[in-house]
Amino acid sequence: xxxxxxxxxxxxxxxxxxxxxxxxxxxxxxxxxxxxxxxxxxxxxxxxxxxxxxxxxxxxxxxxxxxxxxxxxxxxxxxxxxxxxxxxxxxxxxxxxxxxxxxxxxxxxxxxx
Amino acid sequence: xxxxxxxxxxxxxxxxxxxxxxxxxxxxxxxxxxxxxxxxxxxxxxxxxxxxxxxxxxxxxxxxxxxxxxxxxxxxxxxxxxxxxxxxxxxxxxxxxxxxxxxxxxxxxxxxxx
Numbered sequence: 001x002x003x004x005x006x007x008x009x010x011x012x013x014x015x016x017x018x019x020x021x022x023x024x025x026x027x028x029x030x031x032x033x034x035x036x037x038x039x040x041x042x043x044x045x046x047x048x049x050x051x052x053x054x055x056x057x058x059x060x061x062x063x064x065x066x067x068x069x070x071x072x073x074x075x076x077x078x079x080x081x082x083x084x085x086x087x088x089x090x091x092x093x094x095x096x097x098x099x100x101x102x103x104x105x106x107x108x109x110x111x112x113x
Numbered sequence: 114x115x116x117x118x119x120x121x122x123x124x125x126x127x128x129x130x131x132x133x134x135x136x137x138x139x140x141x142x143x144x145x146x147x148x149x150x151x152x153x154x155x156x157x158x159x160x161x162x163x164x165x166x167x168x169x170x171x172x173x174x175x176x177x178x179x180x181x182x183x184x185x186x187x188x189x190x191x192x193x194x195x196x197x198x199x200x201x202x203x204x205x206x207x208x209x210x211x212x213x214x215x216x217x218x219x220x221x222x223x224x225x226x227x
Contacts, residue, residue: 041220
């Protein structure tokens, strides 16, 4: 399978714990995006990488959130000191340079108890 | 702040009906509009529209962009139960570090009954 993959698919954690999600984009794609989707809403942009450079972060991304893409391939999204409001689907997408079509992974569904 | 609004928020039809989903956008330095279908999983790409008035078509689905009205429509003819999903539209900004960022609408939930 050469699509975008995400791991884990589901994560249940207790409030206050740290969690980390991984995204592996399509191999030729140099752009990688993270979105968050809550029930009944469209995905909301969180952050975006071109190669290993993080070019934009949403105001939604509080200091508890950090994302990396150390070698310009896979990316990780870490949430520290999780809160119940962090419960959501976290989607990763990737695209070729200079194209607008983004291909999404299956998402990681986070539940914070 | 960029904004995309979809209507209706939900729609219930019977197989064979034709539906029209609407999307309006306010995106700074607008570049393109994308439509996605989401079925209990990640959004899957349907169409990308960049030019006004040119219809994109794929089987029973078609879409068109109106840059003057800052809007787009997605048509589905002869609906089937497999068309039941959330349909998302997203505006894409050009220029600077916002290049490529998708601003999504809240989606239209389409339910097709047999």
